[in-house]
Amino acid sequence: MNNADKKRLLREMLFSRRFEERCYEAYVERKIGGFLHLYPGEEACAHGVLEAANPGSDYVITGYRDHVHSILCGTDPKKVMAELFGKEAGCSRGRGGSMHIFDVEHHFMGGYALVGGPFPLAAGMAKAIKMKGGNEIAICFLGEAANNQGTFHESLNMAKLWDLPVLYVCENNLYGIGTRVDRSTAVVEQHKRVAGYNIPSACTDGQDVEKVFEAAKIAVDHVRSGNGPYFLELMTYRYRGHSMSDSNAYRATEEETMWGKRDPLIILRDRLIEAGELTREDYKAMDTEILDEIEDEIIPFAEQAVEPLVDELERYVFAENDPYVKGSAV
Amino acid sequence: MAEMMYWEALRRAHDEEMANDPLVIAMGEDIGVVGGTYKATNGLYDKYGPERVMDTPISENGYTGLGIGASFLGVRPIIEIMSVNFAWLAMDQIFNSAAKVRYMSGGQLTAPIVVRSPGGVAHQLGAQHSARMEKVFMGIAGLRVVTPSNPRQAYGMLKSAVRCNDPVFINEHEYMYNMSGEVPDEEFFHPLEGSEVARKGSDITLFGYNISVHWCLDAAKILSEQYGIEVEVVDLYTLSPLDREGIKASVGKTHRALVVEEAEPAVGVGSEVMAIINETCFYELDAPPVRVSAETVPIPYNRAMEVAALPNAQSVVDAVRQMLAL
Numbered sequence: 001m002n003n004a005d006k007k008r009l010l011r012e013m014l015f016s017r018r019f020e021e022r023c024y025e026a027y028v029e030r031k032i033g034g035f036l037h038l039y040p041g042e043e044a045c046a047h048g049v050l051e052a053a054n055p056g057s058d059y060v061i062t063g064y065r066d067h068v069h070s071i072l073c074g075t076d077p078k079k080v081m082a083e084l085f086g087k088e089a090g091c092s093r094g095r096g097g098s099m100h101i102f103d104v105e106h107h108f109m110g111g112y113a114l115v116g117g118p119f120p121l122a123a124g125m126a127k128a129i130k131m132k133g134g135n136e137i138a139i140c141f142l143g144e145a146a147n148n149q150g151t152f153h154e155s156l157n158m159a160k161l162w163d164l165p166v167l168y169v170c171e172n173n174l175y176g177i178g179t180r181v182d183r184s185t186a187v188v189e190q191h192k193r194v195a196g197y198n199i200p201s202a203c204t205d206g207q208d209v210e211k212v213f214e215a216a217k218i219a220v221d222h223v224r225s226g227n228g229p230y231f232l233e234l235m236t237y238r239y240r241g242h243s244m245s246d247s248n249a250y251r252a253t254e255e256e257t258m259w260g261k262r263d264p265l266i267i268l269r270d271r272l273i274e275a276g277e278l279t280r281e282d283y284k285a286m287d288t289e290i291l292d293e294i295e296d297e298i299i300p301f302a303e304q305a306v307e308p309l310v311d312e313l314e315r316y317v318f319a320e321n322d323p324y325v326k327g328s329a330v
Numbered sequence: 331m332a333e334m335m336y337w338e339a340l341r342r343a344h345d346e347e348m349a350n351d352p353l354v355i356a357m358g359e360d361i362g363v364v365g366g367t368y369k370a371t372n373g374l375y376d377k378y379g380p381e382r383v384m385d386t387p388i389s390e391n392g393y394t395g396l397g398i399g400a401s402f403l404g405v406r407p408i409i410e411i412m413s414v415n416f417a418w419l420a421m422d423q424i425f426n427s428a429a430k431v432r433y434m435s436g437g438q439l440t441a442p443i444v445v446r447s448p449g450g451v452a453h454q455l456g457a458q459h460s461a462r463m464e465k466v467f468m469g470i471a472g473l474r475v476v477t478p479s480n481p482r483q484a485y486g487m488l489k490s491a492v493r494c495n496d497p498v499f500i501n502e503h504e505y506m507y508n509m510s511g512e513v514p515d516e517e518f519f520h521p522l523e524g525s526e527v528a529r530k531g532s533d534i535t536l537f538g539y540n541i542s543v544h545w546c547l548d549a550a551k552i553l554s555e556q557y558g559i560e561v562e563v564v565d566l567y568t569l570s571p572l573d574r575e576g577i578k579a580s581v582g583k584t585h586r587a588l589v590v591e592e593a594e595p596a597v598g599v600g601s602e603v604m605a606i607i608n609e610t611c612f613y614e615l616d617a618p619p620v621r622v623s624a625e626t627v628p629i630p631y632n633r634a635m636e637v638a639a640l641p642n643a644q645s646v647v648d649a650v651r652q653m654l655a656l
Binding site: 059061090091092093094095096100102103104105109110112114117119120121122123124125126127128129131132138150151154155157158161162315316317318319322324325326327 | 353355381382384386387389391392393394395396397398399400401402403404405422423426427431432433434435436437438439440471472474490491493494495496519520521522523524
């Protein structure tokens with residue numbers, strides 16, 4: 001990765017951080033309702049993996065911690081924020097909310113709020129890609145706790161059985177809601193669990209975006225070359241609770257402090273500063289620019305967007321005027 | 331017009347739809363090399379190959395979810411779940427993914443899958459192979475539920491279901507695969523909404539669906555021959571959405587209604603139809619509507635007990651006699 005790419009990546013990661021922090025504030029202001037699962041601390045995972053893939057072309061699917069993944073696929077952040085505000089201009093027209101961000105145009109195939117649900121959906125998308133002879137791959141991001149669902153085992157079995165082009169990315173942030181991985185999982189090292197399905201895997205530092213990128217390149221190449229599925233485990237940490245309703249009392253301060261020192265933004269920033277590619281002032285200026293963009297463009301867009309029409313409550317339940325439903329097709 | 335069996339009608343629909351569109355696939359346990367437990371995909375593996383006629387692992391939620399994911403990208407999967415008892419395992423993907431994705435994506439993404447599965451009580455299969463689950467599926471927004479009662483409907487509905495842009499659950503019946511009936515020689519697409527009058531009558535309406543339509547028709551014959559009662563039989567071939575207008579029209583004509591279902595009564599087709607009658611045509615009624623349902627027990631193995639747990643044509647006759655004080 002060259003320095004220009006690293007600087008761009010740092011800016012993009014900082015944007016993700018600030019976007020999510022602003023979501024936190026908007027939630028406290030009651031502009032955002034429902035559940036809200038934030039991504040600060042884990043940025044290097046989505047950014048590193050999608051840097052190595054073709055976002056916008058490859059098909060990406062994930063769980064409920066989905067804002068950043070969608071933006072990286074090409075979704076306008078204004079539309080993500082508008083969705084969180086429940087507005088018609090939101091990327092799911094206000095019907096989805098935080099846990100159901102969708103942007104099919106950019107091949108972001110959704111955030112799903114049932115833990116483990118996306119595993120088979122990703123394998124299915126890979127099946128479709130293979131049938132249609134496309135060069136895309138399916139990428140499924142989920143946390144380590146999802147791996148205890150039956151869908152994980154069922155999907156990995158089928159993905160390998162049929163050698164489907166799917167990359168499973170495990171964002172291992174050590175906690176499934178409030179339960180630490182060693183209290184829920186017999187084999188803590190997630191990448192070892194897939195050996196049972198004969199799927200190649202790797203595990204890397206999920207706080208260092210360059211390491212994630214390097215590991216993801218190998219993984220993406222493997223899948224795109226027609227070798228079947230691959231499983232990549234990234235060791236990471238979320239700074240906040242599982243969601244806004246989680247007081248986060250179950251984690252030791254020492255643990256949080258230790259992970260705070262391994263912040264993905266600081267690691268990359270300091271590396272660039274050491275290499276003489278960036279100054280602290282540059283970083284500060286970058287940050288100011290991002291904060292201004294969020295306050296001047298993204299938040300006003302979401303604030304001013306119109307609400308969905310309650311009269312359209314029943315729209316999108318079924319396809320409209322489908323000739324095969326009415327029997328009018330010949 | 332050719333006579334064919336229910337399974338043959340399904341097989342013909344599979345074959346025609348797979349020939350029509352290379353993105354139509356069939357998937358399920360033993361549907362490929364073996365040709366399907368009830369032969370609905372017999373011979374298609376040799377014709378279309380393993381990529382399109384997929385023998386899946388015994389892993390219902392997984393392969394149903396895989397079919398749903400494939401449908402996101404334009405594939406049209408016909409997913410067979412060998413017995414509806416196993417469909418419990420796939421409900422998460424059917425309900426939480428397929429049925430909701432259009433809505434929660436604001437109309438961007440659809441899951442045009444077909445899930446076919448036989449329910450019903452067959453012959454001494456015991457509690458875990460005798461489920462009647464249509465009541466559960468019909469309560470889910472975003473999912474279409476149809477329940478063909480004859481080969482013509484089975485053929486035409488499967489074809490429509492494959493091409494429809496909504497997820498469709500087809501409730502079949504283990505006892506009906508070898509039932510014969512006429513199916514038009516030319517291709518046709520049966521509607522996925524509505525009901526039809528299977529027998530015209532004026533004295534009372536019997537509402538049935540799937541196998542219970544046949545109990546109703548048998549009962550109608552007995553009632554006509556022995557009591558001179560002319561029964562109207564309405565075949566509710568769509569359970570979701572139910573045909574409110576069709577229900578209202580028939581009750582408006584006969585002023586009496588009886589719903590016949592093979593399942594336990596609670597939260598079922600009968601209770602739903604009776605609620606619709608209350609909502610749409612209560613003042614047309616000459617008598618309270620009645621339902622004939624199964625007993626609320628897990629289905630026993632013993633044959634006499636099994637029979638006793640279920641309604642049949644005679645129990646329909648008895649209920650009508652009671653309603654009309656015959």
